[in-house]
Amino acid sequence: MSGASLPDATRGVSRRGLLGLAGAGLAGLGLGVAGDRATIAATGGTGTASASSYPFYAGHQAGIVTPAQDRLHFASFDLTPGTSRAELIELLRDWTLAAAAMTAGRDIGEFGAVDGPYGAPPEDTGEAQGLDPAGLTITFGFGPTLFETADGTDRFGLAAQRPAELVHLPHFPGDMLKEGQSGGDLCIQACANDPQVAVHAVRNLSRIAFGRAAIRWSQLGFGRTSSTSTSQATPRNLFGFKDGTANIKAEEPAAVNDQVWVQPGDGPAWLAGGSYLVTRRIRMTIETWDRTILREQEAIIGRSKGEGAPLSGGSEFTEPDFTKTGEDAAPLIDRAAHVRLAHPTRNGGHRLLRRGYNFVDGNDELGRLDAGLFFISFQRSPEQFSAVQLSLARNDALNEYTRHVGSALFAVPPGAREGAYIGQALFT
Amino acid sequence: MSGASLPDATRGVSRRGLLGLAGAGLAGLGLGVAGDRATIAATGGTGTASASSYPFYAGHQAGIVTPAQDRLHFASFDLTPGTSRAELIELLRDWTLAAAAMTAGRDIGEFGAVDGPYGAPPEDTGEAQGLDPAGLTITFGFGPTLFETADGTDRFGLAAQRPAELVHLPHFPGDMLKEGQSGGDLCIQACANDPQVAVHAVRNLSRIAFGRAAIRWSQLGFGRTSSTSTSQATPRNLFGFKDGTANIKAEEPAAVNDQVWVQPGDGPAWLAGGSYLVTRRIRMTIETWDRTILREQEAIIGRSKGEGAPLSGGSEFTEPDFTKTGEDAAPLIDRAAHVRLAHPTRNGGHRLLRRGYNFVDGNDELGRLDAGLFFISFQRSPEQFSAVQLSLARNDALNEYTRHVGSALFAVPPGAREGAYIGQALFT
Numbered sequence: 009m010s011g012a013s014l015p016d017a018t019r020g021v022s023r024r025g026l027l028g029l030a031g032a033g034l035a036g037l038g039l040g041v042a043g044d045r046a047t048i049a050a051t052g053g054t055g056t057a058s059a060s061s062y063p064f065y066a067g068h069q070a071g072i073v074t075p076a077q078d079r080l081h082f083a084s085f086d087l088t089p090g091t092s093r094a095e096l097i098e099l100l101r102d103w104t105l106a107a108a109a110m111t112a113g114r115d116i117g118e119f120g121a122v123d124g125p126y127g128a129p130p131e132d133t134g135e136a137q138g139l140d141p142a143g144l145t146i147t148f149g150f151g152p153t154l155f156e157t158a159d160g161t162d163r164f165g166l167a168a169q170r171p172a173e174l175v176h177l178p179h180f181p182g183d184m185l186k187e188g189q190s191g192g193d194l195c196i197q198a199c200a201n202d203p204q205v206a207v208h209a210v211r212n213l214s215r216i217a218f219g220r221a222a223i224r225w226s227q228l229g230f231g232r233t234s235s236t237s238t239s240q241a242t243p244r245n246l247f248g249f250k251d252g253t254a255n256i257k258a259e260e261p262a263a264v265n266d267q268v269w270v271q272p273g274d275g276p277a278w279l280a281g282g283s284y285l286v287t288r289r290i291r292m293t294i295e296t297w298d299r300t301i302l303r304e305q306e307a308i309i310g311r312s313k314g315e316g317a318p319l320s321g322g323s324e325f326t327e328p329d330f331t332k333t334g335e336d337a338a339p340l341i342d343r344a345a346h347v348r349l350a351h352p353t354r355n356g357g358h359r360l361l362r363r364g365y366n367f368v369d370g371n372d373e374l375g376r377l378d379a380g381l382f383f384i385s386f387q388r389s390p391e392q393f394s395a396v397q398l399s400l401a402r403n404d405a406l407n408e409y410t411r412h413v414g415s416a417l418f419a420v421p422p423g424a425r426e427g428a429y430i431g432q433a434l435f436t
Numbered sequence: 437m438s439g440a441s442l443p444d445a446t447r448g449v450s451r452r453g454l455l456g457l458a459g460a461g462l463a464g465l466g467l468g469v470a471g472d473r474a475t476i477a478a479t480g481g482t483g484t485a486s487a488s489s490y491p492f493y494a495g496h497q498a499g500i501v502t503p504a505q506d507r508l509h510f511a512s513f514d515l516t517p518g519t520s521r522a523e524l525i526e527l528l529r530d531w532t533l534a535a536a537a538m539t540a541g542r543d544i545g546e547f548g549a550v551d552g553p554y555g556a557p558p559e560d561t562g563e564a565q566g567l568d569p570a571g572l573t574i575t576f577g578f579g580p581t582l583f584e585t586a587d588g589t590d591r592f593g594l595a596a597q598r599p600a601e602l603v604h605l606p607h608f609p610g611d612m613l614k615e616g617q618s619g620g621d622l623c624i625q626a627c628a629n630d631p632q633v634a635v636h637a638v639r640n641l642s643r644i645a646f647g648r649a650a651i652r653w654s655q656l657g658f659g660r661t662s663s664t665s666t667s668q669a670t671p672r673n674l675f676g677f678k679d680g681t682a683n684i685k686a687e688e689p690a691a692v693n694d695q696v697w698v699q700p701g702d703g704p705a706w707l708a709g710g711s712y713l714v715t716r717r718i719r720m721t722i723e724t725w726d727r728t729i730l731r732e733q734e735a736i737i738g739r740s741k742g743e744g745a746p747l748s749g750g751s752e753f754t755e756p757d758f759t760k761t762g763e764d765a766a767p768l769i770d771r772a773a774h775v776r777l778a779h780p781t782r783n784g785g786h787r788l789l790r791r792g793y794n795f796v797d798g799n800d801e802l803g804r805l806d807a808g809l810f811f812i813s814f815q816r817s818p819e820q821f822s823a824v825q826l827s828l829a830r831n832d833a834l835n836e837y838t839r840h841v842g843s844a845l846f847a848v849p850p851g852a853r854e855g856a857y858i859g860q861a862l863f864t
Contacts, residue, residue, distance in 0.1 A: 135794075228656075228797075366563075371654045
């Protein structure tokens, strides 16, 4: 960021979110432009896995091709009934300023200096004081319901701007979706290498939204399950297998442009340079999986468990050979293997940029861990996800050990330039 | 560990836990003594905050005075009805071997070499493959119900060994305890600097327990709220305040002996060198707290929010002066301030070694984060905790913003020497 002059958007910004919280009107968003820490790249948060801060203002939103951070706090919001278009815009302005501050490692406002005859609550909740930015990225998205007319009314005057593809995902075979873990008008994906920093971000953005939007559902993820940069080692999911070996990486600019970023002409202009975000809360029946013999586990995945090499031979990054057969003339990579069904050659060339996280949310009454994968993918079109998921939902041998219980789709606008707010082109 | 010869306890160790899982009886605990990584200290896991591994076999169990690691997975278990005393001993043997392996950064057995006519599931679930030990400690405890007679029967023949103090904690004013988040026959506290390592430990120990014990409740904590070593900075809780400034530190050996370790003569001999562990799941109503003005927050805690200094003056580590008054002749540290009520001078000199963690477990239906403090303390006697908690529960101004929903007490046996199993003195 440039330093001396305040960006345009900070003038006249709504303070309603904070005012609504305080007894008296003394609070204000802290707009001082503090000294930046190390920033990495001009656009979209590409960089190294160990970077400590990514600029918020960029051509693309950060948190997509950014090297996947270790920890996640994701929250889906619904607009509070009665919230107006102007209030929605105010909220996005406020969120933008707060996100820019927090991703630079700053508090969202005064920490403790606010005082006076009536006093005021601190603007920032404080639990990230003294912590590094920890590579925090905050990524915003708009759900299909934001564009829907309720009771025949176009809530926010956005129906004409709705991308044709921003519709609810189809029902896939085996889906056991729960309403309370699916959907939402808005979303925030906060990723960081320190979970306290990610939690702090969602908590403060939720607080700012008070009276305008409230959390519909949320999810913590403790461990990344994908690499989005060749600088990162491939992590393991809770099946114990390496995950995301063939993921789209930031170092493949042609693939990123072709498969991840919405291109001009794909739909309404406001979304060019953005993407579509899919979340799926996938509960894994890990206790059952753990009783499956190793060869069966490997046959189901189509890769070795240790090295992650395709069963057709080679090492982790060897391209799988689906035609190769063994002594019994059967293919070395099973017909129902996950790696085969998810492969671009089986799905019209579609690839996804995956960015999911392992989760454990306590246990059920039988003492089984409520564990699994919080799947996140970014793609140029929701159709890419649907094609792959349909292929998997119909035939994947892994389905015996997974249950899709949450699902959501969001349109992710491009990044905001300094002085603008996130999604601004949608409203102008 | 010494290297060549296998410890005694590994001969004839039960493999039931794993055999129960496999279709065929080919699995066995991996007993190979792999090369150790850096180990730190001879006893009880003292060391520096950045240590990557702590020895499991030690005079005291690690995970108590060990510098508090960043992440937690805690699980409480109930013995499965019908489990015999011999099976309980087998379970403790199996857990001991697995814990010794995992804390040294090893898998609990064969990862993928097990094969044969019928095959077998991998012994280790695999998701920690390739990860550093991450300072993992695994601490075991025995709940009051382990010593209780069900239907007039002394389940495990332990009633005579029950310490007089190992009774259920009293009901404290304001308690809103939930059965499903309280109590338990056995507990495992897994702490590590990588949550995937802590989750892997609980998952594999739970798997080993299959058929003998099952998880009753469990809790992930994403951020430590206490320092247990002067080498650590004081972290912040979700009220945004530094927590644990006055905590007992490993560098105070006299206080640790006086306040944390059960001494010979305190009770039955098997517990000497051990401790008592209390957990309290404390839900914080953070949305309400966040609307409280700064001066009120500081008055409730009795410290400044930024620096953490007592309101009587000085800096973070200055001893609070409860007699000091301001211009209005009222004490600078309020009569109901948390720091006053929790202070040893108000509680018969009692101190606790606190080792709690921040948690966020999703949100409730109103969009409020299900967040708070998973309080853990270790003390020589449960009476220390009860005295402090009674003082707080009656008068603490903080109670307006907290709700105790889970509670448990465990006796933590001393560490096991190599070749023995955890808690062995209880059974011999």
